[in-house]
Amino acid sequence: MGCMLCPRRCGVDRSVTKGFCHMGDKVKVAKAMLHMWEEPSISTRLPEKNDIAHIEAKKLCKKQESDAGSADNTRAVTEKSENTRVSVDKTEKQGGSGAIFFSGCSLGCVYCQNRDIRSGDIGDEISEEELAKKMLELQKMGAYNINLVTPTHFADKIAASVSIIRDKLKIPIVYNTSGYELPETIERVSEFVDIFLTDMKYFSPEVSAKYSFAPDYYYYAKKSFGKMLEAQPKVMIKDGLMKKGVIMRHLVLPGLRKDSIKILEDVSINYDISSFRLSLMSQYTSSFCPDKYGELKRKITTFEYQSVLERAVEIGYDGYMQDISSSTSLYTPDFSSQTQKL
């Protein structure tokens, strides 16, 4: 039977031809590195009472409701977040997330920041044994976890690699996905994944069709999210680092704050929001988006991010927020650089 790893269900024999993800049947890795800019508790060690940024955001948003000067309070939220991050960074000497960026992607967003690797042109084909070796090398370098970035189309190969080194790997495995997953694939990877770091990108089928060619995105993302929570029903943090759990990551897009809010509301109706963390991101950058999607050719505004954040707080989500000034391409790893390539 051909490849049915993701909702595209291409059904192709990947040893002969490539599916929507642009990948054949060999694992292809664009880069392996210590990555310092994932969520707190994944790539930075937080103080024992973690989630400070969000807790402070909650307090400040409540204050905002009663104050007239909303602009000042918006600044206060971001400044507090920034201060928290700076104080954490000062304590960091090494560590970070042991990120392995896989070439290809089964979703393919028009505004993709990692366009170079989405196409599959960048990267080295390696065996399952070599992938296992990369994981051990990252562990030796001091990585807090093995962070499998865009792993869906290699899920079966990754499972084989992990089984080779299962008794040697002492750090958690993070499955860092676009969220466009089949529930049965999530069930399979749940055997070795400790942390699911999953996007929840769109609510509307029209929007997901337009920007990711996937009108069924939310249908599958929501179902698969349920499977992730079944596998990891509780967040476990030790010494400021996440060991187990689920993080739902959402990037606010220009003009789509209402779609963002619908996601937050629907997920809160269907799942126990105290059982996972939300990561609400503002780092959308338009420079990778083709001109024909003119409505996406701008940064999000403070109003857009703040309104989604306020709704998240109102609903009762717990997790991480982002300083809106971080909407820059500086956060995109340079895949042409050989630095830290293993």
Ligand code: SF4
């Ligand atoms: S993993 Fe790739 S080939 Fe397989 S179904 Fe998904 S897009 Fe198609």
